[in-house]
Amino acid sequence: MPWSPRAALLRDLVLGVLGTAAFLLDLGTDLWAAGQYVLSGRYLWAVLVLALLGLASVALQLFSWVWLSADPADLHAPQAPGRCLALLHLLQLGYLYRCVQGLQQGLLVWQQEAPSEFDLAYADFLSLDISMLRLFETFLETTPQLTLVLAIILQSGQAEYYQWVGVCTSFVGISWALLDYHRALRTCLPSKPLLGLASSAVYFLWNLLLLWPRVLAVALFSALFPYYVALHFLGLWLVLLLWVWLQGTDFMPDPSSEWLYRATVATILYFSWFNVAEGHTRGRATIHLAFLLSDSVLLVATGVTHSTWLPSGIPLQIWLSVGGICFLLGLALRLVYYRWLHPSRRREPDQVDGVRSLLSPEGCQLPQNRRVVQLAQNFYPKARDEAVLPGKGKVNGIL
Template identity: 45%
Template sequence: MDSGNSCDYSWVDLVFTVLGVCTFLFDLGADLWVAAEFYLYGDYFWFGIVLSFVFVSSALLQMFSWFWYKYDTKLENFNPQTTTETLLLANNDNGGRCDRLKLVHVFQLGFLLRYVTAIEQGFHVWWKKRNEPGHAIYLTHDLSMLRLFEAFSESTPQLTLMLYIIIHNNKAETFQCVSIAACFISIAWMVLEYHRSLRAFLPEKNKLGYSSSVVYFLWNLLLIAPRVGAVALFTSIFPPYIGLHFLLLWAALLLWAWAQHTDFMESGPGEWLYRTMVALIWYFSWFNVAEGGTMGRSLIYHTFMAADSGILLGTWYWYRDPLVTDHYVLPLLLALLASYLLGLLLKVTYYKLFHPKIWQPVFRAGEDVPDNLVYRSLSPTDALPSVINKRMGALANSFYFSSSMPAGGKTNGNERNATL
């Protein structure tokens, strides 16, 4: 699964990029199909809810993409390297670049633009050997982050909605099952692609084995599923109150993100946009945003969310309709509990046995420390050493390194760095 050196770009990376856009389009197509089915059935409320998920998520992605393009086009060595980029970005006047980019994002095409340029650039690097791999790697890092945002701002809420409707109606339509499958595929691909992207930032990268990828994917999915199930079950008996629950919890999580002094974006408004997204992700899953030992923060989060999910499930159990739910209530609750406990067990197992380990060398006083010691693949090419993807590099630094560990020795692969 790995291409070896983090600065290499292989056919595997190109395939992952192509499959990434395919899963995105499949997910989008499934959403539009679900919306159309609701419209044809006369369920205009659900029709509007599904479309609102799609449009709100798309708007958020375009805003992030726009912020990043504005920053990237100001870099000294930023130069369009593909036909698509040349048409849209090549201009002696930086204002002209921004005007074109703004128009693309207003029409909700900025995310697809990134995929098109990443595939085109990747093809030139791998097949034609015409370009350096750095720009393609840079683009795939940003795409993995945007897919993470898309999964939790659209796929996960959509999955919760479909489960709620099935529970509420006590039956499942074909299009609802397709939507659930599409959401699971989207979330699964996001987890794997994001993990691969972070792995590219290891200074001395071990091979990303299939076993570690499977375990990483499973513990994330097993921890997300009970949370989604708890929210869907609570919504089935108190639909008006789930919005209030979300807003109150989201506001508290937003304050927690602010308290951790995140520094992901290049501007104040952009940073607050990022914190709002972090709070949304936290509503469903843990996501590390700060450097240093994260065991304490992770423990606080999991304890709080387990208590919250328990309250949601307890409320549903107390107010449910016994005639409708008695035949599946016990197996369902046991399945959710087993999924959560197994997810925690696999998470501990991953950080004990599968989390990649590196050796960070000790440098004597007065020695020059290589700039790419931590962010090896942040320097895309030898020709463009200043074009570095600091966004994903900062997250990788939080994921793989602990500030409490002394220089020299294995600095990752321990429970103190448990992040997602």
């Protein structure tokens, strides 16, 4: 049953609160783990945790600052003065400021009986930026941290309670970020219906199940060859960066910051699929899946041949068997999703869900997050044509 507009506003506000809380929980878990490593004398592990956290935070602040600088000067008024915003980003608080700003705008809209079109569009504008930043933070910090924790567990032969807390929260956070980003993209295009409850659950699960084998393969290789995993990542990252560059991305406002985006996308592609170019995505997604699968199999094969180097208490065969089952189940759920549960398979006319399309004719003078809208059009190239020609046929495409 579709959500009423007011219920949808409350849902978005609650999801925003949960997303901000998840970010703070993940941050607290990382700092907690680093502190425990220091107390136990494992200084290298603590340095690695803090280094990943710091690098991801710097990249996140750069994205946030570049976007704020490129937005129209009067769009975010009233807000903190420019010097205050610069100081917040310098102190690594830019993303958190964005989250608070989004929650304030969402609360303002929900409290109004008849919110203005500008307030609605501006709430969408902020939520789209936050969704993108959350996705970047997930693959620049959460996923590498998860890989590191699993590698430490494999290498040490034991797992502390705080490590298992970090593993569970990381897996859920990564899948949630992917689902939130996917839902956010669909709000940009008027011809794209939202994900329903069943579609959201299956989308969440297949991302979770496909991510686990990849992370496990990299973690196993990291535990056995800690000095070579950096070379492995760098080699694949350069190949993926070249692939992204050849697709001619144009997401950021200037060429120099575009390389920051390309580098981030290459990192995402090291773990999961992410589309950046216009056109049919099925072929590119299949090539990427085959590429990651081949690489993961090589990493696992190398790990198995040197498994005697690991502590005897590690149930490696069970871990790998679970990883293989998760991959097959995730692949099956992905096929089920695109065959039967994808919104384009069950489109309903005149659906009311409280969603404000950022491409609607009424929104031409309203805030439009053009960078995310352009990315959504790359994901759904047919949707742009359908917005101009409503009578056109079914939307093709994947993701």
